[in-house]
Amino acid sequence: METASMSLLHALKEVLSEQQVTENQTVRELHGRDESYHKESLPDLVVFPETAQQVSEIVKLANKYEVPIVPFGLGSSLEGHVIPYEHGITIDFSLMNKILEVRESDFLVRVQPGVTRTQLNKELKKYGLFFSVDPGADATLGGMAATNASGTTSVKYGVMRDQVRDLEVVLADGSIIHTGNLAAKSSSGYHLNGLFVGSEGTLGCFTELTLNVYGIPEHVMAARASFPSLNDAVEAVVSILQAGVPIARVELVDEPSMKQVNLFSETSYKERPTLFLEFHGNEAGLKQDVEFTREIVEDHHCLDIEFETDNAARNRLWEARHNLAYAFIHGHPGKKMMVTDVCLPISELSGAISHAREAVDLLGLPGGIVGHVGDGNYHTLLMIDMSNQDEIEKAEKFNEQIVLYALERGGTCTGEHGVGVGKQKYQQKEHGQALHVMENIKLALDPDNLFNPNKILKTKDRG
Amino acid sequence: METASMSLLHALKEVLSEQQVTENQTVRELHGRDESYHKESLPDLVVFPETAQQVSEIVKLANKYEVPIVPFGLGSSLEGHVIPYEHGITIDFSLMNKILEVRESDFLVRVQPGVTRTQLNKELKKYGLFFSVDPGADATLGGMAATNASGTTSVKYGVMRDQVRDLEVVLADGSIIHTGNLAAKSSSGYHLNGLFVGSEGTLGCFTELTLNVYGIPEHVMAARASFPSLNDAVEAVVSILQAGVPIARVELVDEPSMKQVNLFSETSYKERPTLFLEFHGNEAGLKQDVEFTREIVEDHHCLDIEFETDNAARNRLWEARHNLAYAFIHGHPGKKMMVTDVCLPISELSGAISHAREAVDLLGLPGGIVGHVGDGNYHTLLMIDMSNQDEIEKAEKFNEQIVLYALERGGTCTGEHGVGVGKQKYQQKEHGQALHVMENIKLALDPDNLFNPNKILKTKDRG
Known part of the structure; x- marks a missing residue:
């Protein structure tokens, strides 16, 4: 051109x-x-x-x-x-980074797509409110909606799709639509909110988002619990969920990853498979939840559990967890990160993580396992030398192995990162005939394949 | 033919x-x-x-x-x-009414579409589980998914769409697809679960559903609180929500409706605007929530609040609430019921209900107002003599007035009943240009307009 x-x-x-x-x-x-x-x-x-x-x-x-x-x-x-x-x-x-409206009493905000989640949370704090989705990176809300992002808090508050009440979207013909409304629920027409969230820019461009926000919880308690084995840690999470404890966050960090955390964040956490936990609620209820959780983790051979009651220690704990990806990148200069992102039914999680750990050990590449285990979602972080074709191939084969294991057990190839180009090759296997429905929707809404071509779906060439 | x-x-x-x-x-x-x-x-x-x-x-x-x-x-x-x-x-x-699988530890069930919600709950009770969506009627789960039903518990557990992990769907060409998977979250491909839920049989036939279920809460407490005015009751709900009390149910029943409840259910509840409330949680947390709620309702001139601690009294209370529609029908033999179903942002609810109450009074037809007020969703129940054209016209005009009031304030014409034929005339007004996107999706998935023609959308004649 x-x-x-x-x-x-x-x-x-x-x-x-x-x-x-x-x-x-x-x-x-x-x-x-x-x-x-x-x-x-x-x-x-x-x-x-x-x-x-x-x-x-x-x-x-x-x-x-x-x-x-x-x-x-x-x-x-x-x-x-x-x-x-x-x-x-x-x-x-x-440049479209304005917070347009905070509807405090409706627990809603209206923002432009370029607003980042920390920018939004800084503003919301003035109202005693917060935005729940926390993928680690300080992504834009438009981008988070495009990939249906989630992260540490989705076990309690839901994923990005659950927060979107309305999107303003520019379609392929240049027309501007709204996909929803301001009501908490609706049975009117097809659910366009849900369709556009996670569409990765392939169906239209978001120009405004109306999102659910939440009151900052009355009481918050965080904890770290370390375990003799990865399996014990995962089984403890499954038991906590099955006991119905309304946990707000539960993150798994394996031994190699705890080492990276300590190196990068200058913490001295025990270098063992660890759960990072958080509880939100009223004081009395929280106390009871925490006590119950302590009993459960002890049943699963927990070596020690430490509670972080004050705000600063709690923030340090979550910062350490959030910096993990950067800790790996920082610890392996010149290398690039490949992250797996499967999600499975919770009963399959323990087997999946054991399988992944064994496969990483066989691989001989530096790597850690972390996960939003309350959702059945975990990541293997692999550091690759991109000039080494052999390493790239090994890593890709590993990713495929992890994905196939999940798909065979009712899981998905991506819990929160999305398809992009990296997970495209698994779409046929995961969705079967339903992929054809997706292709038809893409064709109906973007007949000339204008928007982000060849992402999610392999679309025909523009010729 | x-x-x-x-x-x-x-x-x-x-x-x-x-x-x-x-x-x-x-x-x-x-x-x-x-x-x-x-x-x-x-x-x-x-x-x-x-x-x-x-x-x-x-x-x-x-x-x-x-x-x-x-x-x-x-x-x-x-x-x-x-x-x-x-x-x-x-x-x-x-005939497709089998519960195919209870995945106890995954909090999932797989059912055929003809299973009813009480049938499912009876089975789940054996596992200490329950299915949360409760629209009153003992509808089939397939039908509930088709209309994105909700009801009394959605303020805590979400609507039907939130419970669906996977649907097996027969499409217009006879092919059979799965719209989701068994994982708690996924960012893989377009969100077909969300699209098919609420599609009212216009895009395909559901032949199997995989649904989220929940552990029966450790402790449950129910309450009835009566108020001097409808407005006080609604404002109390708004304050409860804004205080962040994690309420599981909060239902409004106005004075004329309480009269019907007493007549039909042989109860002797006070014939005043009343809130029916329910709290789920651990014992200590619940106590604190209940005390806090008592303070809030008292600030809103609550005349009396009574707690139902035992199971039988609690069931009686909810049965009375659920029988309300039948109580109206029973109390007006020969007449048919028309129900409005708008949902608004919570800050607009009090004004909307006052407006509806005044309009009902002017109408001169028997009618009550009830609502899932925690979601901003309320119903006006009107009893109409279908042989009287004047009454029908008055009722339809009233419905239109209620809908337009909601749409002008960011609400929706239907919170949970769906569009069918009754709400079709409001689709253009509510969705604007987005309606064209819905029409394109219908055309892409059901090009010959085979499935439930002229529901939700006015589709072209089959000629």
């Missing part, structure tokens, strides 16, 4: 200001990768719209010039979602 | 047994209505499949003979969903 690109550029500059459109090499490079091991590819142009109307104009021009569009938040995706392998226009939403 | 009907009948009898296909007038009449005021219309044939494979064969034949299909549970829908205005084949799922 050599000459076409010139007239597209010209046309874009008619609907956007000079500074909102760029061909700058450095900017393009920043939009040619994400945080994963997937290979780079640059967009032809990067645009920075400020309004839904501008997004609509960009989409119409992309349509006219037959150029694909990739929406971009902060690039913290882990499966190559935002990498424009077909080039074209990347829409960067960083 | 006079002669075509004969060969269709013949073809159906080749894939089903003699008793599974009928043209019997009485059976057709039973499948020509639901529990609403919407007018009757009979199917040409009623079939009773026993397997997904048989449903697939029926769909293929319907395709071949160009005859529409309406899936039918127990006919407890309230907006004419199951009434076959285009005639054709009604698929009655009453």
Whole structure:
């Protein structure tokens, strides 16, 4: 698109200001990768719209010039979602970063897609509220909705999809729709909220989100419990869930990962398979939940359980957990991270994690296992030398082994990171004939394959 | 379809047994209505499949003979969903009523669509589990999924859509897909679970459901609180929610409705605006929640609050609440019930209910207001003489007034009953351009408009 690109550029500059459109090499490079091991590819142009109307104009021009569009938040995706392998226009939403409305008494906020979760939480704190979804990275809310992100708190508060009451979306023809409303529930029409959340920019561009928020809990208690084996730790979680303890967070960190945590966060936590736990509730109820949990973990050979009652220690604990991926990256300079992301029914979790641990040990690559085990979701973090083809192949084969194990037991290839390009090869196996329904929906909503082509689904070439 | 009907009948009898296909007038009449005021219309044939494979064969034949299909549970829908205005084949799922699997430790059940919620709960009790969605009527789970039903407990446990992990669905071409998996969360592919739940039989026929279930709570406490005015009762609920009390049920019943309850259930509850409440949790936490709630309702001029601690009294209380619709019907022999079903953001609820109460008083028809007020969802129950055109018109105009009030304030025309034919006229107003997306999805998945034509969306005639 050599000459076409010139007239597209010209046309874009008619609907956007000079500074909102760029061909700058450095900017393009920043939009040619994400945080994963997937290979780079640059967009032809990067645009920075400020309004839904501008997004609509960009989409119409992309349509006219037959150029694909990739929406971009902060690039913290882990499966190559935002990498424009077909080039074209990347829409960067960083200028659409306003918190538009806090409906305090409705427990709702209306935000632009470029707002990050920590930015939102900082504002919400003034109202005694918080936004629950916490994937670790300080991602944008638009990006989190696009991948149906979740994380440490979803065992209690649900995933991103559960928080979305309404999206403003620019469709392939440039029209602007709302997918929901402000009511807590609705049985009106097809559930477009659910369809667009997790669509990874393949069906439209989000220009506004209305999200559920929660009151900051009256009392919070955090704990660390260490175990002689990974299996004991996982079985303890299963028992806590089965006992009906309304736990707010329960994270597993294995021994190699605890070592990385200590190295990076300058903590001196015991280097054993560890559960990080959190409880939210009223004082009396919490006390009873905590006591019950202590009994359960002791039944599972817990070596020691320590409670963090004050705010600072609690924050330190969760920061250590959150920094884990960075700790691995920091500890292995020059290498890239590959993360598995399967999720299984809880009864299959213990077997799955044992299987993964054995496979990592056989692999001979540095790696740890961590997980949002309350949901049945765990990650294997593998550090790979991207110049070593053998390592890459071993890691990919390992990922496949982990995925197939999960799929054979009713699980999914991705619990929270999404499909992007990395999990595309498992879609047929996971969804069977249902993949054809997804393809039909994509074709119905984006007939010219304008939006993030070849993500989630392998779509036909633009020719 | 006079002669075509004969060969269709013949073809159906080749894939089903003699008793599974009928043209019997009485059976057709039973499948020509639901529990609403919407007018009757009979199917040409009623079939009773026993397997997904048989449903697939029926769909293929319907395709071949160009005859529409309406899936039918127990006919407890309230907006004419199951009434076959285009005639054709009604698929009655009453023979597919098996509980296939209880995955106790995964908190999952796998059921056929004809299983009713009380049937399921009776079985689950053996495992110390329960199914949370409780719309009042003993509907089938297939029907509840089709309309995204909810009810008294959704303020804590969520609506039907939140419980569905997987559906087996027969599509318009007769193929059989699975929309989900057994994992607690997934970011793999488009969210077909969410799309098919609430699709009211317009996209496919459900032949199996995998649903979340919950542990029966350790402790349960129920209460009735009466107030001097409807407004005080509603404001009390808003304050309870805003205080973050994790209430499991909170139902509003107005004065005229309390009178009907007492008449029908032989109770002697105070005939005042009343809240029915329920709390689930551990003993200590519950005590604190209950005390806090007492303080809040007293701040809102509560006249008296009575706690029902024992199981029998608690069941009596909820039975009285559940029988309310039947109490109205029983109290007005010969009349039919029209129920409004809007849902609003919680901050708009008090104004909406005041507005509805005033409008009912002006109407001069017998009517009560009840509601799942924790969700912002309320119903006006109106008893209408269907032979009196003036009453019908007044009631329809009233319904429209209630809907428009909700839509203007970010609400929805239906919180839980669904669209069917009754709420179709509001779809354009509620969804705007998004309605076109829904039409495109319908066309992509059911190009020949085979499934429940002209429900939710006005679809083109089969010609």
